[in-house]
Amino acid sequence: MIISRTPFRISFAGGGSDLPAFYRRTTGAVLSTSIDKYMYIAIHPFFNKNKIQLKYSKTEMVDHIDDICHPIFREVLKMYQLSGVDLNSIADIPSGTGLGSSSAFTVGLLNVVRAYLGKATSGEKLGQLACDVEINKVGSPIGKQDQYAAACGGLNFISFYGDETVNVEKIIMSPNKKKKLEDNLLMVFVGGEHSASTLLENQSVAIGDAKKFETQKSMVRLAYQLRDSLENNLLDDFGRILHEGWLMKKSLTSGISTGAVDYVYEKGLRAGALGGKLLGAGGAGFILFYCPKEKQDDFRAQMGGINEMKFHFDDFGSKIIYVGDRFND
Template identity: 50%
Template sequence: MIITRTPLRISFAGGGSDLKEYYLNHGGSVLSVAINKYIYLSMHPYFHGNKYLLKYSQNELVDNVDDIKHRIIKQVFKDYNISGVDFNSSADIPSGTGLGSSSSFAAGLTTLCSTYNNNFMSLEDIAKYACEVEIDKLKEPIGKQDQYACAIGGLNFIKFNQDDTVAVEKVILKQEKIKQLEDNLLLFYLGTTRSASEILIEQKKNTIKDQEKVNSLHKMVALSVDLKRELQKGNIDAMGDILHSGWMYKKELAAKISNERIDHYYNIGIKNGATGGKLLGAGGGGFLLFYVKEEHQQNVKNAMKDLEEIEFKFNFEGTKVIHYNR
């Protein structure tokens, strides 16, 4: 049996500039971090010959790879010529909550299948292939940031170049600054999951046709550069203002990114001491992230008592094999 563990991610600034419709024309950048919430995938030879037994949010038992309903599994299994396996998936956080779960799954499955075939891939190659699967082969209306954030792990400034290449720069902080950043980030679950596709499709169209939306993305990219600079200077508290500015710009990109409920809880967080925050993911639901200095954290937590708080730390390992027994 082989078991992989792949982190989910939090995106701080620049989200949306990883869409091809934007970065091929302007170049994009995102600053994000992987966290210690994971997707676990396991696989071993199946007892019944060349059948496929798949257990994720659904159960599948099929004779042929083309009969697999899960699109990512089907594509990666075909690419890696995987057959006769018992496959299992589990996760710490529900999918559709803005933490990059589909791309974490794709990166983890790539790690799993390459290891199963006794091949070694670098973390960058895993991320690149996961992008090819989701964006090029399956035509999902998503960007590239999640695959790289989840595959590589750590705190990264990720550039999306106009020649379609990706460059990952580690943001190096002293340990006490990492702890300060971890401790001052509060994450609350809104209790809803959503499909990002509809929002992203609208956002992609706006990126092509609406210059005001493009200008908002320009400002969001600039914020990611500002955030990298401020963090490297040790100015961790700059995170709050940059998160807030980015969230204001992001809400301009598509109609359903926010709603009355999201705005209600966001405003509560700000009124009770958060210096900034944002909704994670494409929009519409999932997790609210706030930057809150220590002296105001209890006020924010009390004000958010209707929502579930999720505690987390950063992950610096990326996708990895945690069990190997052939």
């Protein structure tokens, strides 16, 4: 058996500029980090070498790769013409909650399948392969940031270019300031699940409008501002940048926010948060708040009964965490 562990991500600024509707016109950029919530995928030989067994939210057993219902499983196994295997996935967080779970699944699957075949793979190569699977082979109308965030891990500034290349740049901060940033972030679950593909497809269409395109460009400028602030170990602007970016994102298209999301967000600002944003494409999931640690007890008291998820930054990206004896022979 081989097991991969792939982190989920939270995006701070620039989201949406990783869509081709934007970066094919001008360079996109996002700033994000991976966190210690993970997708685990295990692979081992199936006792029936002529079949494939898959276990995720449901179980599939098929004779041929083309019979697989799950599109990502199907396309990855087709890439490597791999059968006679049993694949199982489990995640710390449900899908559709804005943490990039679909891309973490794709990255983790590619990593574990390639390891099973004896192929070592860099983070950026995994990101590139995952984009090819999700965007080109499956045809999902999504961007590229989640794949690279999950594959490479850490706190990154990721740029997207019109020639389809991607550059991942590590944000270098003092350890004390990075820990303070982590301590000042709170994540609150507001419930529900969303279809990221539908929301991102609508956002791609919206970017075609000149005013919306300029709004998206302003969101990219915020990503650059945030990068500069963090690399100078300044956190003063973090809450403001999150807040400005969230207001811009909401203006792009309907469905990104809801009445319930707006209610929790405004309540959080009144409770002491300096800014925040709904994570992911929108509609549901987690709100990330920037609230100084010394104000967090009051924040929790005023919010009353919130569903908070504790987390820490992840620095490593997708990893192979277990290789059974059979693969050491």
